[in-house]
Amino acid sequence: ACTNSDSSNNSSSSSSNSNGESSSSSENGSGEDKVTIEFWHAMSGSGQESIDEIVKGFNESQDKYQVNAEFQGSYEESLTKLRGVGGTKDAPAITQVFEVGTKYMIDSGYIEPMQSFIDKDNYDLSQLEENILNYYRVDGKLYSMPFNSSTPVMIYNKDAFKEAGLDPEKAPETFSEVIDAAAKLKTDEMYGFSMLTYGWFFEQLVATQGGLYVNEDNGRSGDATEALFNGPEGLNVFRFLDTMNKAGTFGNFGTNWDDIRSAFATGKVAMYMDSSAGVAGAINNAPFEVGVAYIPHADEVQRNGVVIGGASLWMSKGIAEEEQEAAWEFMKYLTTHEVQAKWHLDTGYFAINPKAYDEEIVKEKWAEYPQYKVTVDQLQDTIPGLATQGALISVFPESRQQIVTALEELYQGKDPQEVLDKAAEGTNRAMEIANKTKE
Amino acid sequence: MKKVELINVSKSYDKQVNVISSINVTIEPGEFFVLVGPSGCGKSTMLRMIAGLEEITEGTLKIGDRVANDLPASRRDLSMVFQNYALYPHLTVQQNITFGLDVKRMKKEEQRAKAKEVAEMLGLTEYLGRKPRELSGGQRQRVALARAIVGETPICLMDEPLSNLDAKLRAHMRSEIRRLQRKLGITMIYVTHDQVEAMTMGDRIMILHEGKIQQVGKPIDIYNYPANPFVATFIGSPPMNLAPATFDKKTNELNVANQIKVSVQTDDLELGEGQNITVGVRPEHLQPVTSNDDIKEQFEVEVTNVEILGNETVFSFQMGESEWMAKWSGQWHIEIGDQLPVKLSYDSFSIFDSASGQLMKKAVDHGHYASQSGVSP
């Protein structure tokens, strides 16, 4: 990371109705004819640093538009705020919304689908990563611009593998292989396998088996009404976890990203599932050699691959046209391979423009961290389909919570089918209410 | 200069009814009015009602010519020394004193000058910068006094303002308060337990007992002609000696407590045979017998207790069922158990009707007259 206090200072300046310090706004105010737009994001830490630099780069690259990137809290928080201004002219031109909010945003009526500008501008979409676009494409229309995208991966402790007599270069691929490896890796100090208690990973393990999450083609051909994740694929996943848990080779490190990462870094667990964005951190913090692998799949099925996670950028409706222009220009800038290369390196998120991987700096980095490549390969190996496209439901956050509860109960020794059914039931009710109140 | 008038005023607390009952009294403008009575008789309560701190349960209070029952305390324009001082703990002595002046929009300098003046009068000059908790009890009381004086309000209420001062200072304060009150024409209502204060400061005294007025009048009149035995024993220290007596018409003698007989010399009194009466004699009227005294007027007592107060000697003896005291001027070498002859004349008797408590016969005025050439009886 490098210092970028200037950029954040810049971006802090002018805003529609602030009464803040005028010292820097006068400096920015020099471009009266500039169209100024706001870009709301939920990236903190190093992500924000990178965004600030990118925005700075955009603002300097031309003199017609001025983008102000503003942190608005977590995804939930910024979405809550958006609800306050959505559809009005106070709304920001660009908002970053997490992947599970996609359906909500489409239904909200606050947004201008990206497709209208793509069509108007004849923008070539094919330069972007197909597997990412798929997620945000509904009925053939791209609604939002993918931005920070990640997938799950399995990270493992190569040293521990060696000690256990396993091949550190060949990670287990199927559920039963993982179960076996975990049993071998288990010591007094160390669990074999772990997974963050987080619905996203469950979705991935279902999808990679080709299983759907909800009906109506995973919600893509209509409003979903029934959860399907308690079908055989879901049960497979729960059984997989249950087996290890009962065998004592599964470590439960809760719902907190940092807890499971520190468990891995301190050698409390040998294999765990993480986001592709967390790979860099895992490598840096661990005092041993770290391996990255594809996520495991059920033995009896073929691997389908992963569903994209992360967030995308949405353009507001109801704001001035030139502001939409500006937003579109900014998004185009974002998707250039230079910018994407930088983004990928700064954050570990995928480059949505695969050309970025050909950039020299990326190659250098990959040479240093060959593990990065695994994440990209896994994405590109993904077989497009309804399952890997990801489910589209408006009550996704709630459903994820149901899964978390189900997992927690599973770890307490409850029956896999029972807890899954309960989660499905909760999801069904939520969907029912959502559908009822939609009109 | 304002009149204070209480018309049929009564007061009850939750836990005690008729702490004050049907008080009727008018305190004249510029009068120094002293209020005395036993502990708990309602003196403070009365002051507090006049001040507006206590609701008047019944009756009318007039200040000036205005009905003041509902007038808030802050608009009655009076000052008060509280029995428990009520100093502001967070303010210095100076600030405590000038507290009320501030309200009157007096200039700061003037306030300071005033405070200084009053402080000097009360010997508080060194303590102006202190907080109340750093003062002695008497000093605190003086601050309370200063606070009341400094405002020069037309009405001033003082609730035992000198109780914690030494005799010397108290004598000084007595005359200062009196002087100020006269100078400014303040209407003063003054509660005290001190006999000297009561006798010397007031234009009039009111004696209160269980919330009821016993007597109102000039101090000396009350001393000489107490309206009832209660007043008689309350004013004067040691108190007036009382004893039941019967009148023997044949011998024209009073039989006091079946112990001594005193011949009645005049006929100004209508006494029935066997009527129950109570006689009272002030201790100073029980005088030592000098050689040339009438034998008839004396009787002998056995001393049960002696107290030498320096300039006077008080001794007790038994009179029927009650203990009587005699006060002789000077220091007397009297021992407990001594048999002493004591002189007593009918003139000095106050006689009360035992049933009603009414005064039937006043003691004859014992005033002495001093002349240049000598002293007449």
Next chain:
Amino acid sequence: MKKVELINVSKSYDKQVNVISSINVTIEPGEFFVLVGPSGCGKSTMLRMIAGLEEITEGTLKIGDRVANDLPASRRDLSMVFQNYALYPHLTVQQNITFGLDVKRMKKEEQRAKAKEVAEMLGLTEYLGRKPRELSGGQRQRVALARAIVGETPICLMDEPLSNLDAKLRAHMRSEIRRLQRKLGITMIYVTHDQVEAMTMGDRIMILHEGKIQQVGKPIDIYNYPANPFVATFIGSPPMNLAPATFDKKTNELNVANQIKVSVQTDDLELGEGQNITVGVRPEHLQPVTSNDDIKEQFEVEVTNVEILGNETVFSFQMGESEWMAKWSGQWHIEIGDQLPVKLSYDSFSIFDSASGQLMKKAVDHGHYASQSGVSP
């Protein structure tokens, strides 16, 4: 029965040094020790040091035979009436009284019985269930007194315990306290401003002035032979009259305030010509002239103020630069401006050295003796 001994005790506060300085005094077991002095002289401070509430800046305090400087208050086993009562506002009168008993693990019933007994003695029976704020000032003071009495501790400290009571009740309390103290053999240290209390209650009095001991002794001795002019004016009310005087060796006369001359009858006094002395006469020794009095011993004064106290009359006149007062027994019809002959004898003079304040000549004992047959001078 415990001794209390102060050895070279001094006390300074942050804002005032030597509030008490180098006090040396031993209070005997079972003694009734009275402490008097002007307001702010350090009486309360001294009590509080003995009680252990105030740190002793310097010197040693012994209780019994034990050095008690560092003994916590709660282990000194004494009781105290605070000048400001310090009642527990959240407890009823009964609970306030029994608070200390409870500490001593006395049985509840016994406590109740005790409380009832004391309450009766102090006239508080009706108020046992009340909170302090529902009491009158005098009632509160009695609660404070009750609390101190009920524990029957070997040492008892009382800081003006009767100041808010009326004369009658006060007289009663005086004798009750004295009786109790005698009965239980309590070592009592008693602060008062009341002359009568000081004179009648104490076995010994100590007069304090600006933190220093002025005199310690029997009440009557202090009254008759005050060690210095301060004591002379402090004890006795009205105070002793003082005036500067010079001695004329030729005529053997004292020239008092250049106004009157009094012939010196004895030679017990070494007076140099022109030596600065101060003479003192008690007001009661300035007597009315009777027809058969020696002309030489009388002089005439112009009355500047008169106060009739009921059983005595006090008037003032000018003596040189100071105001003198005379106290005559009985009620006198004296007006301001009257010229009065006053009798004065050399015997009644106290003479002090003006420079050192030392008493040089005591007043001759004026004790009277009463006998069955009459009264001798």
Next chain:
Amino acid sequence: MTSWKRFWKRSIDGRTAILYLLPSVILFSVFVFYPMFRTIYLSFFLTDQAGNAAINVGFENYEYLMGSSEFRNSMKATVLFVLYTVPIGIILALFFALLANEKLKGIGFFRTMYSSTMGISVAASSVIWLFMFNPSIGMFNRLLGVFNLPQIQWLLDPEWALLSVSISTIWMNIGFSFLILLGGLQNIDEHLYESAKIDGAGYFYRLRRITLPMLSPTLFFIITISLINAFQTFGQIDILTKGGPSQSTNLIVYSIYREAFINYQFGTASAQAVILFIIILIVTILQFKLGERKVHYQ
């Protein structure tokens, strides 16, 4: 007419009081009562995604909650949480306040230490506690390791999670309770202690007979406030456990938050809020009815 005049005169107090209360009343109306009524209103509806009332369902939301095991579980957890945190927190704070009320050199430093937890936001302190509870690197498990005791899954074991959250909550609240109680202690008139010492009362006797009764207004206050706050605990749950594991720490307010901000179910969220409000109201009324009687005011 005159009686009206009299009334006018007598009611002067009330009329002036309104002036003093006005700022509060206005602000409360706008920022508390209005939203509250809106909440009550919403609790009778199913809401759409934007949070607007969509379908009036009467008491259905309430009925659903009453029948929902999840909600019952929330209630149970909340009550347990209140029982864990309030008494211990107050007793500890009182203990510290008593210690810090001694007149000793450098006591100001200790007072600051005790009150320091008040200076740290719930978010920051939760993060610190998260660290300490961490099963692999946390202080607590290391300590247990040092004494060869079995490791505890502080936040992951449903048996322990609520306790762990309670411990951290007690810590977070202690500074505040401490400060309030210390203030109360300092307002007690020194004379009362003097008087009690003379009577020979030892430390604990004074504590029981003087300090606690005289502190009762403050204690009453802090108990009321702590109860209310405990019922409304949210921040630390969000960071430490997110309501898990197995809903064991899903306190009502967290559940409300999740319903409203994550699931966008304002109807049920509002219904929960209303129920919570009623519960706290009842507890507080009880507290006022039972507690204030024992409180001694001057």
Next chain:
Amino acid sequence: MRTSLPQKIWLYFLLIVTSAFVFFPVAYAFMISFMTGPEIIQGKFFPESFNFDNYIKVFSRLPLLNYLLNSFIVSLSVMVGQLVVCSLAAYAFVFFKFKGRDFIFFLFISTMMIPWEATMIPNVFTIRKLDWFNTYQGLTLPFFALAFGTFLLRQHFLTIPKELHEASQIAGLSRFKFFWKVVLPISKTSLVTLGAYGFLTTWNMYLWPLLITTNQSVRTVQIGLKQLQSQEIATEWGVVMAGVIVVIIPTLLLLFIGQKQLQKGLSQGALK
């Protein structure tokens, strides 16, 4: 009053041990703020070296001084606002007698029972209607009225001896003057407590400032702290803790100053 030596030792022992316990988490955060990533993950207590890298990062990443200033302005305004509004209300509840007083008081108290989370959304809309987004008044005004504060001050006002009120009435003080010259100065301890409370809670507020600010002009430090953490990407805890420490320091200072004030208000002493 006075404490003997063994007592003192015992007291100091208790003070040191308990306050160390209370302060431990803060000390721990302080230590972490000097650690590097791996050091933290390995769960050490003492850093290898006390270097200020993390602090430098904090200051370079965020306009922290700006945030601190905003926090100060906002916290101070809320503090003053609360003191004014609450003390006025509490005064009315204690020193005025009027019909329905208890009811209104309880109504006030009841506002404490409404979970803040339940009222937040409507309040955001209210602020938007008032066009107070990104303004100081939007950040502060909703918090001026505080049932808690009113309650706290009421409890304290109730302990003010009624003699003082009486003496002031006699002196002719108006209601307001009495409030201003007697009630407030005497209640210093509670005012300081409430002031500290108001300041610190505002200082520590996160969600509300976040919801009603959309840019950095009036944002406060807690949002800054949040910006240091990240979700999916590994958080640099050292930097976060450095931020926490930077943000705690002013509040600890404030507490220390408040203590001094509290100490001064110590036992006012009796009236008599």
